Amino acid sequence: MKRGFPLLAIVTALLLSFALYEALIAAPTEQTMGNVQRIFYYHVPSAWTAFVLFLINFVSSIIYLIRRDSKSDIVAFVSAEVGVVFCTVVIVTGPIWARPVWGIWWAPGDIRLTTTLVLWLIYISYLMVRRLSTGGKTPVIAAVVAIFGALDVPLVYFSIWFFRTQHPSPVIGGGGSLDPRMAHVLLINWVAFLCLAWLLCWTRYELEVAKRKVEEAQALESMLEGSR
Amino acid sequence: MSFFAITRATLAKDIRLEWRSKDAINAMLFFALLVVVIFSFAFDPTAEESRRIAGGLIWVAFLFAAVVALNQTWARELRNQVLDAYRVSPAPANPLFLAKAFGNFLFVSVLEALMTPLFIAFYKLRALGPAWELAPIALLGTWALVVNGTFFAAISLRTRSREIMLPLLLFPFSIPALLGMVNATTAVLTGEESARFWIALLLAYDVVFTAACLLFFELVLEAE
Secondary structure, eight states: OOTHHHHHHHHHHHHHHHHHHIIIIISOOBTTTBGGGGGHHHHHHHHHHHHHHHHHHHHHHHHHHHHOOHHHHHHHHHHHHHHHHHHHHHHHHHHHHHHHHHSSSOOTTOHHHHHHHHHHHHHHHHHHHHHHBOSTTHHHHHHHHHHHHHHHHHHHHHHHHTSOOOSOOOSSSSSOOOOHHHHHHHHHHHHHHHHHHHHHHHHHHHHHHHHHHHHHHHHHHHHHHHHO | OOHHHHHHHHHHHHHHHHHHHOHHHHHHHHHHHHHHHHHHHHOOOOHHHHHHHHHHHHHHHHHHHHHHHHHHHHHHHHGGGHHHHHHHSSOOHHHHHHHHHHHHHHHHHHHHHHHHHHHHHHHTOOOSSOGGGHHHHHHHHHHHHHHHHHHHHHHHTTBSSHHHHHHHHHHHHTHHHHHHHHHHHHHHHHOSSOOHHHHHHHHHHHHHHHHHHHHHHHHHHHOO
């Protein structure tokens, strides 16, 4: 593995520890929600990271269909996989926060909640297709499914937009007011999460390349044995 | 052969096959009937309540039943390597897709026409809103289910355990369409709000995914 990898690993570990300290101790306690609000520093950065990864998945799927190189296929695969992990964190931390604050675990009509859930379902189904598909054309099929998924997202959003939303309105760029100290902690956490996602994707990428090499070698070997 | 000639020939062949065997339609009808009966045991609503839940029940029953037909769409072409023959022929891919989608649309529409009276009888339904709006809702909703269903069934052909793969793909992607159908139907039945927004949403869904299916079907068909 390349030299940059351990460096990135160290930076990620340091950033994550610092972000944890910032989120749990340094950040001011929210006035009405209390300490439970601190889950926000995990919930929101995970969501942003997952969306970035799904965007990478979409872009590299298009690139794959144009160029047909295995590199962009692997990038699409690993970004979807790691994206689903972060999206799972979002979906698990959301209800933990919602229960004491809203008094309910889940608000079915909420726009961001439900869009994220549907996004999660779509990408799991993408991963299922990759896992279950046979033959050499898995990448093509997966890329097509990824593009269908991206087309579905705005439709999901608008369909749920018609219901009334219960989620706190977006604090960044949504006209809401966020304490600058809190925004600072949020951004540190996001950077740390992005580094973690990058690290995970990198590991998965190298693993996938190695796996494909082994599979190729094995196929070649069995072909040679067959011809003998 | 022209685009329409191929579509017409494939569609005619599928209808003739279905007319003689009645495999898909029988299985679908019985399946939908079972769902209606089981729902009627699970919920025993008053007329007012049933107006609120019937939209959901009816479309879920149609969705489940449609999967039965969709799964058979391409499986039929695998026997005797018909699909391989099509692939090596100079015919373009899209007429084949459209013929299959139209065929499924027809089968699911027949199912809906036969099952709707049953639903009305079981749930004592009467529309309080403009009932004519149910026609565009049914047309657009059915097309939304079968266009993606036909496409995903073609994708499932390339997977292990393909009968399971189709619903796993189709259901999550159909969520916006399903929301549209269910809410539009409920709006018409209860007459409390306008179904216009949901009809527009269904129309947008249909346009987007019909275009996407036609754009990508050739890639999926050739993927072997």
